Amino acid sequence: MDGAGQDRRFMAAAVRLSRWNAGNTATNPSVGCLVVKDGAIVGSGVTAPGGRPHAEPQALAMAGDKTHGATVYVTLEPCSHHGRTPPCADALIAAGVARVVIGVADPDHRVCGRGIAMLEEAGIAVETGVLEAECRHALAAYLMRQTNKRPYVTLKLAVSADGMIGRAGSGQVAITGPVSRAQVHALRAETDAILVGIGTALADDPELTCRLPGLEARSPVRIVVDARLELPAGGKMARSAGHVPVIAVAAPAVGENGGGRRAALEAEGVEVLETTDVESLLFGLATRGISSLMVEGGARVARAFLEAGLVDRILLFRGAVEIGAGGVESPVVANDMPAGFTLIRSYAFGSDRCDDYERAS
Secondary structure (H helix, E strand, O other): OOHHHHHHHHHHHHHHHHHHHOOOOOOOOOOEEEEEEOOEEEEEEEOOOOOOOOHHHHHHHHHHHHHOOOEEEEEEOOOOOOOOOOOHHHHHHHHOOOEEEEEEOOOOOOOOOHHHHHHHHOOOEEEEOOOHHHHHHHOHHHHHHHHHOOOEEEEEEEEOOOOEEEEOOOOOOOOOOHHHHHHHHHHHHOOOEEEEEHHHHHHHOOOOOOOOOOOHHHOOEEEEEOOOOOOOOOOHHHHOOOOOOEEEEEOOOOHHHHHHHHHHHHHOOOEEEEOOOHHHHHHHHHHOOOOEEEEEEOHHHHHHHHHOOOOOEEEEEEOOOOOOOOEEEOOOEOOEOOOOEEEEEEEEEOOEEEEEEEEOO
């Protein structure tokens, strides 16, 4: 294998590693890093839960004295600024590595090419843009928050064979099977926040947590679009807000009309966020460090995000059941996808199908 082929091979491994802690690294991106010496991986690291330590110092520590003269593969440009930890660029220089291969330059204004410059000034060979598209895909949420000041938004819909997402007044309706539902819980585990409308919250009283064994601690922040603060203080979400954060998104000055309801929710630990529109909501979430958001329903909320042009990915789970009379029509179906979305891949989960669409950058 030639040098370029080897670079792609190891960067692909770093990308796979980076996904390990997706949605679990707070405001920092989940970055993968490998230290390679004589064609073998001698150290590896991924951004730790909570965001620290970063991937590079962990990989260097594992490699030990084998770092001298080694090549380092990292999916995102090493940081160059002093925060709670020293710059990763300094750690690479001190370790005596000979070469650093980078997938994507960091758009953070505190880095933005300075990490690369520090390495080159220290005499380290730097290669950038290796598997850049794959690295950008893995880092899409972080890059969206850094460049567009909003989270990366995934719209998840479970649609029946007759194009419905539920039945009016019936609460939860099982459209997909257990394999699909387990997959949705896995998606929650790698997402910063999940959002539903108040209609869904009232009809279903959902928990919106990750309930896969071993991943319970990776439940996302739960958000309810609730203009009049109708979320029940005794419901599942409010009662568990002390363990998994809940944000109720209310209309401005709602406290004047729903002061008692607001006080009851806040007493349970629910944060009330007042905002006027979807775009302002996303900006507010980004300022809290939320990089990825999964919109799970219902139809009105889904349409609001679609009409605002603020959906980046659509996951369309399709079940074999039919809802029939009284069904709630899905805002999106496979043969009528919004302009700009392209089918990237499809999956089979038991008897269900999931189509994964992404919007062109």
